[in-house]
Amino acid sequence: MSGDFSDFTFEQSEGTKIKIAIFGVGLIGGSLALCFKGNPGFHVVGHSVNPASIDKYIASGVVDEATTSLADAAADADFLFLCVPVGRLSDYVEELSRLSLKPGCIITDVGSTKASVVRHADKLALQGAVFIGGHPMAGKERSGVEAADVHLFENAYYVLTPTEATPAEALARLEELLHWTRAHIVKTDAVLHDDVVGAISHLPHVIAVALVNQIAGYNEENGLYASLAAGGFRDITRIASSEPVIWRDILLNNRDVLLKLLGDWKEETDKFVDLLERSDGEGIAEQFRAAGEFRNSLPERRKGLIASLFECYVNVPDHPGIVGGIATELGQARINLSNLHIIESREDVPGVLRLSFRNEAALEQAVALLKSLGYDVHF
Ligand SMILES: NC(=O)C1=CN([C@@H]2O[C@H](COP(=O)(O)OP(=O)(O)OC[C@H]3O[C@@H](n4cnc5c(N)ncnc54)[C@H](O)[C@@H]3O)[C@@H](O)[C@H]2O)C=CC1
Ligand SMILES: O=C(O)C(=O)Cc1ccc(O)cc1
CATH class of the missing domain: 3.30.2130.10 (VC0802-like)
Structure with missing residues (x-):
């Protein structure tokens, strides 16, 4: 979605505000909250399990109201965004399923993996609420509400993973709300999402971390490694500085996909071992040619995973x-x-x-x- 949003208004009954509850107001939850706070017809409530976070949410101006009570945050909410680490998403859907929620309300999440939470929500009786999996495919290596940014999702892809059971009307309502992020909505199957995002996001994060740790090992012997790494190396390994707990949960959740991808990755690196052992210069150049051709065919500078710079x-x-x-x-x-x-x-x-x-x-x-x-x- 692009263009001027100043004329975009969410339909609402007169005098009532649309209540949007955000569970976990960190980088992603905080950025969503900032997008919605731009509309006077919305009331944005932040939830945290940590009492110390409540004052921080209010002081940073990302939400209208904040609470540690799940029930208070969820009560009468029209939209409920689960923005906690992937390992907690299914617990949150389950806890919400035990509360009395506004009939027709939409529960959605922002987790970097989709299959497990969608499967879990599918099995629960959500008492009139509808669950729709979501993943805004933009982020940063920074975390916490301090890193929240109203522009984070602009021009990025925002994946939704409805199932056959998802009411079309609910999906349309969520899509309409998400216009406020200025992201491009893409709908796909949750399992396919995890395969593709595993390859283009989770695997690169693993490779970046492994590469940095390899060089850090050499650097213990000689500090020249770190000194000379200040330029290109630093840029290509930016995502190795991502939040450890968030990434622990993502990798464990997408474990099977990653194990297959890492097997394939090993084959790719073994190819280079073989080419080098045989001093096959033409073979090495061919690897670069093939990679360059595919990379140059990628859409240019669309903001997305591994944000374009x-x-x-x-x-x-x-x-x-x-x-x-x-x-x-x-x-x-x-x-x-x-x-x-x-x-x-x-x-x-x-x-x-x-x-x-x-x-x-x-x-x-x-x-x-x-x-x-x-x-x-x-x-
Ligand atoms: N970091 C990124 O670039 C992106 C992350 N995501 C997904 O968004 C979700 C949130 O990630 P971020 O906003 O980056 O992380 P963050 O660390 O900035 O925020 C996480 C929020 O969850 C809360 N939280 C942490 N542990 C918790 C626990 N055990 N129980 C309850 N609440 C807890 C924190 O207080 C914080 O409010 C994750 O599911 C992640 O996979 C999606 C797109 C991009
Ligand atoms: O920092 C980057 O470039 C990222 O790749 C951020 C990111 C991290 C996790 C996601 O699920 C989506 C985007």
């Missing part, structure tokens, strides 16, 4: 004030920078400035502007 690099001579000058030029052209990072800045070497933007349009405008000003810019 809207970044460029600018070579900057070590002149005082040059970084400020670039930021000022961008500001004057009303191009919003989301981050600026100096990768290397010693007196005797030119620095490299990494500029990050929120979207592709801003990146393209910045590159055109900086090139026109004579800067050496590359992606």
Whole structure:
């Protein structure tokens, strides 16, 4: 979904607000809450099991109200979003099934795996509520309500996994609400979701963590590994800094899929062992050619899993004030920078400035502007 949402209003009876309950107001729950808080017709309630979190939710302004009582959060809610770690999702659906919920209300989750929670909800009598599995396929390596971001889901895919039993009217209502995230809704089967997301998200997280740990081992012997890893290595392993408990639950939940994927991964790495043992240069080049061809055929810069980075690099001579000058030029052209990072800045070497933007349009405008000003810019 794209375009201007200022004319989008959720249908509601006069005087009553749509109540949206968010269980677990962390990165994802908090980001959803921020999306919904933009509509005066919504009342957003946050739930946490931890009393200390309640004040934090309110103080950070992501919810209208917060409580440690599951029953109070759920009472009269029109939509209930389960945003806790994957290992707790089925327990939450079960606990909610024991409460008296508003007839026709929709319970949905945001878990990174879908098959187990959908299967579990299917078996429960939900007392007039409807469960629809969900997975907003955007995130970050940071966690907690402090990392919540109203823009997180913009232009990302948001997967829903309805079953044959899901009432079409309920699905339409959830889709309508999710327009507030500005994500693109995709509907698919929960088992297929876990296979595909296992391959494109869970496996890369495992590989990133294993790779970082391998290098950390070498670094214990010689600190030069960490020193030289500051650039590209750091970027390609960003997701290795993801939240351990969240990822423990995801991997255990998608265990069978991951075991198969890791078997295939071993075969891929063994291929390189064989090519190297035989010094097969043509075979190695062919691996790169095939990978490049597939990678280049992927949709460009759609925000999604392993978020695309809207970044460029600018070579900057070590002149005082040059970084400020670039930021000022961008500001004057009303191009919003989301981050600026100096990768290397010693007196005797030119620095490299990494500029990050929120979207592709801003990146393209910045590159055109900086090139026109004579800067050496590359992606
Ligand atoms: N991190 C990411 O990039 C993405 C995560 N997800 C899914 O979203 C869900 C939430 O993840 P994040 O928001 O990233 O994590 P988070 O750590 O930022 O938030 C988790 C929330 O759950 C609560 N929580 C933690 N352990 C709990 C427990 N044992 N019982 C009850 N509440 C507990 C925390 O207090 C916090 O409010 C997970 O199911 C994850 O798989 C989905 C898309 C992206
Ligand atoms: O940080 C990234 O690039 C991610 O891949 C975030 C992410 C993590 C888990 C998900 O289920 C979806 C997205």
